[in-house]
Amino acid sequence: MELIPAIDLLDGGVVRLVQGDYGQRTQYPMDPVELVSTWVAEGAEWVHIVDLNAAKSGGTENRPILERILSETKAKLEFGGGVRSMARIQELLDLGVARVVLGTALIENQELREAAFAKFGDQVAAGLDARDGMLGTHGWTKSSGLDAVEFAVELEQLGAKAFVVTDIATDGTLKGPGLGLLKKVREAVQGYVVASGGVSSVQDLIGLKAIGVDAAIMGRAVLDGRFTVREAKEAIR
Numbered sequence: 701m702e703l704i705p706a707i708d709l710l711d712g713g714v715v716r717l718v719q720g721d722y723g724q725r726t727q728y729p730m731d732p733v734e735l736v737s738t739w740v741a742e743g744a745e746w747v748h749i750v751d752l753n754a755a756k757s758g759g760t761e762n763r764p765i766l767e768r769i770l771s772e773t774k775a776k777l778e779f780g781g782g783v784r785s786m787a788r789i790q791e792l793l794d795l796g797v798a799r800v801v802l803g804t805a806l807i808e809n810q811e812l813r814e815a816a817f818a819k820f821g822d823q824v825a826a827g828l829d830a831r832d833g834m835l836g837t838h839g840w841t842k843s844s845g846l847d848a849v850e851f852a853v854e855l856e857q858l859g860a861k862a863f864v865v866t867d868i869a870t871d872g873t874l875k876g877p878g879l880g881l882l883k884k885v886r887e888a889v890q891g892y893v894v895a896s897g898g899v900s901s902v903q904d905l906i907g908l909k910a911i912g913v914d915a916a917i918m919g920r921a922v923l924d925g926r927f928t929v930r931e932a933k934e935a936i937r
Contacts, residue, residue: 701908702915703932704778704894705739705922706748707732709762715752716920718872720829720836722756728923732765736773739922742929746798747775748864748896748917754782755803770796778894780827780864786815793823801864803827804837806855807844817859825862825894826855830881836868849884862892864917870898872920877904879911886912902927902935909936 707714710725714732718724736747749766753759759782770777779792780801789800802824806813816824829836830848837844852863865885867878877898886893895908896917908916921927927935 701905701913701936702746702894703744703905703929703936704746704748704915704917705744705929706750706896706917706919707735707923708750708752708919709765709781710752711761712765714923716872716923717752719868720871722752724872726920730923733768733772736769736775739929740773740775743933744929745776746778746915747773748778748919749780751779751781755780756782758782758784766797767795778825778864784809784812786812786819789816789820789824793820799823799825799862801825801827803829807835807837807846807851813855814858817855817861821859822861822892824860825864825892826852826860827864827866828852828885829866829868831868833881833884848881849888852885852889856889856891860889860891862894863889864894864896865913866896867898871896873898874900874920874924874926876900877908877916879907882908882913883911900926902932905932905936 714728714730715725751762753761776798778799779797784805828848835844835846867881870878892914894915895913
């Protein structure tokens with residue numbers, strides 16, 4: 701199982717939100733580039749980055765940070781937040797992003813849904829952010845009324861090869877991952893499943909490995925120093 705440390709960027713700084721709520725955020729006085737460099741030194745191959753300015757309003761405040769991470773570190777970047785067009789996907793891939801996560805746009809834009817996987821293959825991932833099994837949109841501020849597992853199956857038929865699955869209720873809470881949703885998605889699709897949200901301990905990572913997900917995103921637990929990337933890698937070996 702791949703371990704993917706994560707940072708959320710807001711106004712050029714590192715933050716974590718609780719359940720996607722911009723009002724419940726923790727600011728971390730860390731340089732994002734140094735942070736990624738540390739994780740790579742500890743054995744992380746991938747890093748997950750969410751651009752909260754872009755997710756909420758399409759803002760480009762964090763682009764200089766993204767460019768620095770790409771030029772100054774060896775991390776493979778999985779990037780999400782406000783990606784709503786084929787042109788934006790291409791722009792990010794041209795910058796050097798390894799995998800672009802699409803969320804709201806997949807739900808709202810059928811044309812993009814059909815074109816993105818056909819053109820970009822495994823360089824794009826479907827971001828499935830769900831509360832009580834239903835997909836959320838627009839930085840999780842709205843519910844789509846779509847069933848997450850059914851939508852995953854539909855996307856796989858369109859060519860989706862990777863799925864980043866977040867149980868919104870657990871994200872940023874340090875209360876453990878939403879295993880129920882993850883198990884259902886894992887059983888429903890053949891593709892690469894990335895678990896996101898709620899990881900608080902290496903025991904949570906061991907539990908995720910046991911249900912067969914391919915990768916796990918670690919956010920607040922690593923930022924808060926509950927364990928290091930190196931310790932996590934050793935625990936699931």
